[in-house]
Amino acid sequence: MEETEGSYVLEADLPGVKEDDVDLELRGNELSIHGEVKERERTGILRRSTRQVGQFEYRVTLPADVDPDQVNATLRDGVLRVEVAKTEATQPRRIQITKG
Secondary structure (H helix, E strand, C coil): CCCHHHEEEEEECCCCCCCHHHHEEECCCEEEEEEEEEECCCCCCCCCCCCEEEEEEEEEEECCCEEEEEEEEEEEECEEEEEEEECCCHHHHHHCCCCC
16 A cells, blocks of 8 residues: 555456446545456366365545545556545645744
8 A cells, every 4th residue: 555645546466357347435535346256168178277266355444534435446457456545634835934
């Protein structure tokens, strides 16, 4: 997970997983990712397999300053990228000093 100036970014490797097989949920400040790696259909006799199949789940607790209405997720080239914006109140603001 990475923190930028305006958001928190989480990247997860999900090789071979389709968008329809992944569910994201944000409850308060807890983000959960769960889904399933399905076994692909084969036409021959399976001699050996090193690929794991089955359900998976990942949970992460984000800091309390997340904006649940501004969450973006993309799944591209086997990498799920979730970006959760920070609330406006926690954005840094430059304060100008006046001569007094």
